[in-house]
Amino acid sequence: MIETMGFDAVETYNMFLTDDLLYAKNQFVRDMNEQVGRGDKIENFILATVANQALEGIMFQSGFLLFYVLSEAGTMHNSAKQVKFIQRDELNHLRLFFAMFEDLRQENPEYFTEELIQKARAILKNAAEMDIKWGQYIISDGIMDLNDETVEKYIKHLADYFSEGLGLGLLFGEGEITPNPCSWMDARMSDFGIDTDFFQDKVDSYDAASEW
Numbered sequence: 001m002i003e004t005m006g007f008d009a010v011e012t013y014n015m016f017l018t019d020d021l022l023y024a025k026n027q028f029v030r031d032m033n034e035q036v037g038r039g040d041k042i043e044n045f046i047l048a049t050v051a052n053q054a055l056e057g058i059m060f061q062s063g064f065l066l067f068y069v070l071s072e073a074g075t076m077h078n079s080a081k082q083v084k085f086i087q088r089d090e091l092n093h094l095r096l097f098f099a100m101f102e103d104l105r106q107e108n109p110e111y112f113t114e115e116l117i118q119k120a121r122a123i124l125k126n127a128a129e130m131d132i133k134w135g136q137y138i139i140s141d142g143i144m145d146l147n148d149e150t151v152e153k154y155i156k157h158l159a160d161y162f163s164e165g166l167g168l169g170l171l172f173g174e175g176e177i178t179p180n181p182c183s184w185m186d187a188r189m190s191d192f193g194i195d196t197d198f199f200q201d202k203v204d205s206y207d208a209a210s211e212w
Helices: 009-013 020-037 042-072 077-107 114-139 148-165 184-191 207-211
Strands: none
Touching (some): 020 114, 042 077, 042 114, 042 184
């Protein structure tokens, strides 16, 4: 896509060297990747499964949105088709790490302390806040139907959805998941053969839930 649009590939790949916010986002993602690879203790392994939900559930899914917005506007259809295959893989990864989180919770309930739960919530919330800044930055004054408010609400919706699905409670919504301002995404994903129900089984709440 970069070459087709006439951009210099090397310059584009190295933009993080000249763009401070992109550098900060890359550093954040690298920190999350290190969390995933730091599985020497049960606590770290639990947090690694949450970090995956932050990366592939919040940051990747919000990135896919732009391609679908462009396609909805009648441009870059083939790019959106290619993105759907990437997205399908990411959803499979999300289900895998969600299953791992559930198994860890059932087999090692003593590790799910209030301190660990707050660390897990912080991972998801920090990812959402970083991506809100990034999303608003890259659309500048708006692209098609995307504006700062839509980007913020969509990413908060993702964060609430995955946090609630993991049994960690809401991060932004008051009493319910932040409404999805891009609900048309579900229909488009279904057209692509992508199941939008990430959490196929209801998460059982545990004792600490009453303290959130």
